[in-house]
Amino acid sequence: xxxxxxxxxxxxxxxxxxxxxxxxxxxxxxxxxxxxxxxxxxxxxxxxxxxxxxxxxxxxxxxxxxxxxxxxxxxxxxxxxxxxxxxxxxxxxxxxxxxxxxxxxxxxxxxxxxxxxxxxxxxxxxxxxxxxxxxxxxxxxxxxxxxxxxxxxxxxxxxxxxxxxxxxxxxxxxxxxxxxxxxxxxxxxxxxxxxxxxxxxxxxxxxxxxxxxxxxxxxxxxxxxxxxxxxxxxxxxxxxxxxxxxxxxxxxxxxxxxxxxxxxxxxxxxxxxxxxxxxxxxxxxxxxxxxxxxxxxxxxxxxxxxxxxxxxxxxxxxxxxxxxxxxxxxxxxxxxxxxxxxxxxxxxxxxxxxxxxxxxxxxxxxxxxxxxxxxxxxxxxxxxxxxxxxxxxxxxxxxxxx
Numbered sequence: 001x002x003x004x005x006x007x008x009x010x011x012x013x014x015x016x017x018x019x020x021x022x023x024x025x026x027x028x029x030x031x032x033x034x035x036x037x038x039x040x041x042x043x044x045x046x047x048x049x050x051x052x053x054x055x056x057x058x059x060x061x062x063x064x065x066x067x068x069x070x071x072x073x074x075x076x077x078x079x080x081x082x083x084x085x086x087x088x089x090x091x092x093x094x095x096x097x098x099x100x101x102x103x104x105x106x107x108x109x110x111x112x113x114x115x116x117x118x119x120x121x122x123x124x125x126x127x128x129x130x131x132x133x134x135x136x137x138x139x140x141x142x143x144x145x146x147x148x149x150x151x152x153x154x155x156x157x158x159x160x161x162x163x164x165x166x167x168x169x170x171x172x173x174x175x176x177x178x179x180x181x182x183x184x185x186x187x188x189x190x191x192x193x194x195x196x197x198x199x200x201x202x203x204x205x206x207x208x209x210x211x212x213x214x215x216x217x218x219x220x221x222x223x224x225x226x227x228x229x230x231x232x233x234x235x236x237x238x239x240x241x242x243x244x245x246x247x248x249x250x251x252x253x254x255x256x257x258x259x260x261x262x263x264x265x266x267x268x269x270x271x272x273x274x275x276x277x278x279x280x281x282x283x284x285x286x287x288x289x290x291x292x293x294x295x296x297x298x299x300x301x302x303x304x305x306x307x308x309x310x311x312x313x314x315x316x317x318x319x320x321x322x323x324x325x326x327x328x329x330x331x332x333x334x335x336x337x338x339x340x341x342x343x344x345x346x347x348x349x350x351x352x353x354x355x356x357x358x359x360x361x362x363x364x365x366x367x368x369x370x371x372x373x374x375x376x377x378x379x380x381x382x383x384x385x386x387x388x389x390x391x392x393x394x395x396x397x398x399x400x401x402x
Contacts, residue, residue, distance in 0.1 A: 035342025036300025037314020
């Protein structure tokens, strides 16, 4: 079963660069939610609610969600050392699925499931003769969730979901500290909880929490030592962060909906990236990360231009999680301002949603602080230079009420 899930995840995960804590996209999964700038915790009115707020499935009712997203994420790193070349990874553009279903069970209960990629990606850098670098990496998770929602009364609903994460980990390095080619897969379990309160006919409040997700991956590979290749077993634990969000959705007028959301993600769980080799512990590898938590503010509006036709737009601000000291070319993050636009078309029990999200802005300069830290070289920035990136996400989904 685990091999089957890993194979499925490998087929649908896109090798792409991502932002927000370095290895997450700020806006994901839901075409409607993306169009609202990600301010979806108090809206969550389709099967993607199993991710954003499981309680939303109660008021959304039975439905099927068939969606996909496309991510375009060029980036570059230009070292401060003029002797070193500018470096950009090769990326592949391919769709990521977002599938979900909600079923009504009695008057008050919903059950359902979903499947989507939540964190991570894959990068491959061309060979430029560099040393002490990670040439290719994959650190990603594909989640399969099953959930339940319960209507407490006509205005209050709660819900929860069990999340099974399929983790994929690969890394190829050149003299960091040795040449290596490693890969591993694994499965971990997490949970999510949510609540939604229709405070009045015009105001809805929502809150959700997603647990951290620990995935112990195992596999094999080889280390290229001076004496020759050393086959090794590989163990790496992915410590995906926990997160929480609160928000509101306000019916300003019969045609205008305004949503607002505040979010927190515990990227400080990324203290080190550790790769261990059972039986050959003397070559265990540990890379410092020391990331910090990040925070997001989101706002979105929907204008119901006419029955069956809605226009949407949103803005969000997402803070930086990666300190200067430990950012390297395989990561990218900064304080970020993003915007999104979208449209919704409806007819009978069907709805089609499309959204586009753009995250650009100024790049990031990491200074060379080696002279300042003096006798403490471990405090020097690992990869000083100029970092630039753009992230464009397209989401499309068909939603049918059952």
